[in-house]
Amino acid sequence: MLSIKNLKVEIQGKEILKGINLEARAGEVHAIMGPNGTGKSTLASVIAGREVFDVTGGKIIYKGKNLFDLSVEARACEGIFLGFQYPVEIPGVSLVNFMKTALNEQRKYKGLDPIPAKEFLQKMEQTKKLLEMQTSLTTRSVNEGFSGGEKKKNEIFQLAMLEPTLAILDETDSGLDIDALRVVASGVNKLRTENNTFIVITHYQRLLEYIVPDFVHVLFDGRIVKSGGRELAIELEEKGYEWIRQHT
Amino acid sequence: MEKDQNNILEEITQQDYKYGFYTDIEMDIFPKGLNEDTIRMISDRKNEPEFMLDFRLKAFRKWQEMTEPQWAHIKYKSIDYQDIIYYAAPKKKKTLSNLDEIDPELIETFNKLGISLEEQKRLTGVAVDAVIDSISVKTTFSATLAKLGIIFCSFSDAVQNHPDLIQQYMASVVPINDNFFAALNSAVFSDGSFCYVPKGVRCPLELSTYFRINAANTGQFERTLIIADEGSYVSYMEGCTAPMRDENQLHAAIVEIVAMKDAEVKYSTVQNWYPGNKKGEGGIFNFVTKRGICKGNNSKISWTQVETGSAITWKYPSVVLMGDNSIGEFYSVAVTNHYQQADTGTKMIHLGKNTRSTIISKGISAGHSNNSYRGLVKMIKRAENARNFTQCDSLLLGDKCGAHTFPYIHNENKSSIVEHEATTSKISEDQLFYCKQRGIDSENAVGLIVNGYAREVLKHLPLEFAIEAQKLLAISLEGSVG
Numbered sequence: 001m002l003s004i005k006n007l008k009v010e011i012q013g014k015e016i017l018k019g020i021n022l023e024a025r026a027g028e029v030h031a032i033m034g035p036n037g038t039g040k041s042t043l044a045s046v047i048a049g050r051e052v053f054d055v056t057g058g059k060i061i062y063k064g065k066n067l068f069d070l071s072v073e074a075r076a077c078e079g080i081f082l083g084f085q086y087p088v089e090i091p092g093v094s095l096v097n098f099m100k101t102a103l104n105e106q107r108k109y110k111g112l113d114p115i116p117a118k119e120f121l122q123k124m125e126q127t128k129k130l131l132e133m134q135t136s137l138t139t140r141s142v143n144e145g146f147s148g149g150e151k152k153k154n155e156i157f158q159l160a161m162l163e164p165t166l167a168i169l170d171e172t173d174s175g176l177d178i179d180a181l182r183v184v185a186s187g188v189n190k191l192r193t194e195n196n197t198f199i200v201i202t203h204y205q206r207l208l209e210y211i212v213p214d215f216v217h218v219l220f221d222g223r224i225v226k227s228g229g230r231e232l233a234i235e236l237e238e239k240g241y242e243w244i245r246q247h248t
Numbered sequence: 249m250e251k252d253q254n255n256i257l258e259e260i261t262q263q264d265y266k267y268g269f270y271t272d273i274e275m276d277i278f279p280k281g282l283n284e285d286t287i288r289m290i291s292d293r294k295n296e297p298e299f300m301l302d303f304r305l306k307a308f309r310k311w312q313e314m315t316e317p318q319w320a321h322i323k324y325k326s327i328d329y330q331d332i333i334y335y336a337a338p339k340k341k342k343t344l345s346n347l348d349e350i351d352p353e354l355i356e357t358f359n360k361l362g363i364s365l366e367e368q369k370r371l372t373g374v375a376v377d378a379v380i381d382s383i384s385v386k387t388t389f390s391a392t393l394a395k396l397g398i399i400f401c402s403f404s405d406a407v408q409n410h411p412d413l414i415q416q417y418m419a420s421v422v423p424i425n426d427n428f429f430a431a432l433n434s435a436v437f438s439d440g441s442f443c444y445v446p447k448g449v450r451c452p453l454e455l456s457t458y459f460r461i462n463a464a465n466t467g468q469f470e471r472t473l474i475i476a477d478e479g480s481y482v483s484y485m486e487g488c489t490a491p492m493r494d495e496n497q498l499h500a501a502i503v504e505i506v507a508m509k510d511a512e513v514k515y516s517t518v519q520n521w522y523p524g525n526k527k528g529e530g531g532i533f534n535f536v537t538k539r540g541i542c543k544g545n546n547s548k549i550s551w552t553q554v555e556t557g558s559a560i561t562w563k564y565p566s567v568v569l570m571g572d573n574s575i576g577e578f579y580s581v582a583v584t585n586h587y588q589q590a591d592t593g594t595k596m597i598h599l600g601k602n603t604r605s606t607i608i609s610k611g612i613s614a615g616h617s618n619n620s621y622r623g624l625v626k627m628i629k630r631a632e633n634a635r636n637f638t639q640c641d642s643l644l645l646g647d648k649c650g651a652h653t654f655p656y657i658h659n660e661n662k663s664s665i666v667e668h669e670a671t672t673s674k675i676s677e678d679q680l681f682y683c684k685q686r687g688i689d690s691e692n693a694v695g696l697i698v699n700g701y702a703r704e705v706l707k708h709l710p711l712e713f714a715i716e717a718q719k720l721l722a723i724s725l726e727g728s729v730g
Contacts, residue, residue, distance in 0.1 A: 048685050049684075049685075050681060071684075071689075072681065072684040072685060073684045073685075073687050073688060073689045073690075076684065076685050076686055076687035077687045081685075082685050084682065084685075087682070088676070088678045088679050088682045090679055090682070090683075090696070090697060090700055091700055091701060092699070092700030092701055092702070092703035092704070093696055093697065093699070093700030093703075097696075098683075098686070098696070101688055101692065101696060102683075102686035102687050102688055103687075105686075105687040105688050105689065105692065106687040109687065141700065158686065162686065162687070
């Protein structure tokens with residue numbers, strides 16, 4: 001699904017990622033952990049195609065394609081979804097309209113006709129039910145006036161609507177209370193299949209109690225310094241990031 | 249990052265004007281220039297009664313004493329009023345068996361613009377008056393409306409058939425010497441639409457006028473008069489386009505609305521005159537005076553405008569709130585791109601007690617354009633408990649355009665309340681990235697964001713217009729910014 005080889009990334013001359021290697025296959029959930037400022041969000045942004053970063057080395061192969069040949073929107077249409085850490089507000093654009101536009105753009109990319117209105121509404125209703133979301137969220141403007149929790153739930157809702165093959169969740173758990181965290185995590189668990197891959201970026205181990213990862217990677221100072229299974233997250237939680245610092 | 253965004257926006261804003269074609273039809277055209285003889289010729293050509301010629305000549309003499317206003321935030325080479333053709337009309341072909349028949353070329357022209365003049369092909373619920381250059385070529389559904397006592401016809405027909413109404417109401421809202429362009433229009437106007445809705449009648453159709461400039465070097469001076477008698481209701485829509493030409497063309501129109509007691513008039517405009525090319529050459533100079541008077545108590549006038557065209561827009565649809573408890577509304581989206589300039593807004597003049605006005609203005613600037621909101625809210629001493637709410641937002645696309653706000657407030661009594669809110673914003677890189685990450689390309693993302701920004705205004709448009717306006721905004725921002 002995704003193969004990252006020796007990825008090096010700079011912003012304004014400062015090296016953030018110093019050679020990342022990561023392999024993720026379909027059906028897997030990977031967690032990326034690490035202290036603040038080590039490049040977790042940068043990695044997510046570079047996979048999604050944010051232009052502010054300069055890629056100075058390495059490559060990312062996704063479904064056999066060189067990601068750097070694809071625009072941001074083409075990557076999205078190829079099935080890459082980024083759940084934002086800070087979802088942006090788009091005043092006056094209803095979530096319904098936004099999702100319909102996005103879904104139809106992605107269908108167009110695949111050579112499909114626009115989704116019939118009725119089918120779209122049904123899909124939306126089913127998704128809301130699946131995620132136990134309030135109906136009012138979809139008629140409001142995208143993220144406008146949403147609470148932190150609502151914004152994150154909204155990201156999961158969009159994920160469910162767009163059915164990506166690679167979903168990257170960038171600190172989706174930050175700023176969530178325990179109830180919202182459960183809703184978000186159970187949403188992700190319901191959406192896991194053999195055919196899709198999740199990369200869950202988180203600061204804390206807490207989220208991983210709900211979304212159980214197959215692999216855990218520790219990102220430190222621009223490099224993945226440790227990889228392991230679920231138990232690595234627990235060990236990390238016990239010993240703290242200081243433990244990593246001492247071992248690098 | 250900033251630079252990238254500007255590149256994206258620049259690409260998006262480079263699309264072409266879709267209505268720029270010219271129809272080659274045989275025309276009856278006056279020589280260039282303006283003097284009393286020109287005016288006599290116009291009046292004569294239209295077979296007008298004496299009072300109309302007097303009105304025109306009086307206006308012309310006033311106009312000669314006046315000077316072009318300089319206060320607007322716009323720049324342009326001065327207009328040579330002797331270098332303009334003041335009358336151009338498609339000739340009726342002699343071979344036509346029926347005088348009511350229209351030149352098929354003209355029908356084709358309007359079809360191209362998406363306006364069908366054949367009643368059975370029209371969207372149900374809309375009656376159209378089609379004006380090309382100086383004259384009205386066809387008004388649809390007149391007969392249907394007449395059964396309800398509604399008069400909907402060209403201004404010229406109204407002068408012939410309803411001279412009493414014309415004499416009573418023409419220039420009662422916009423006096424001939426109101427301003428330089430109004431005086432010019434009063435002297436040389438050639439056609440336009442007229443509408444009278446009798447007492448207690450709710451007009452079942454959306455009435456609309458479609459203005460088209462076709463001939464070169466010609467000014468368009470049309471005049472619209474709408475009278476809503478006691479307890480009546482009418483919704484009116486206006487659309488406009490013009491061919492692409494290198495030279496500037498002058499459009500100086502007047503719209504007058506009279507709302508009697510308990511009457512309501514909704515006036516919607518989608519203005520898409522040719523805006524000029526990407527270098528700022530050509531395009532329509534749009535100097536328009538629009539004003540309504542809420543004459544009776546509890547009456548209401550609502551202006552909604554989507555302004556995307558014209559090289560220069562100078563336009564302040566206003567409401568005089570004379571009747572007690574009357575309501576005035578102004579909802580505006582003005583888009584400027586390339587080198588377009590817009591100085592637009594409204595005047596709300598509160599004379600009656602408990603009068604209320606709402607102003608929502610959304611300015612969107614792109615390219616090297618300048619977009620100004622200019623608004624006056626005036627409350628006289630007698631206007632007790634008057635209220636106004638103004639919201640004035642500007643959206644900038646790119647870093648070479650300008651947004652300006654000139655609000656004027658005159659409040660002469662203590663019981664009234666005036667509120668003014670203003671914001672200026674840019675489409676952020678974050679918003680664009682968010683949309684693109686969901687699979688929406690830059691062009692569609694800008695269209696989506698801009699339509700969202702303008703939604704508060706667009707929702708006031710009649711359905712038939714709202715969809716067109718949404719597309720137009722996206723194209724304008726693709727083609728002139730949204």
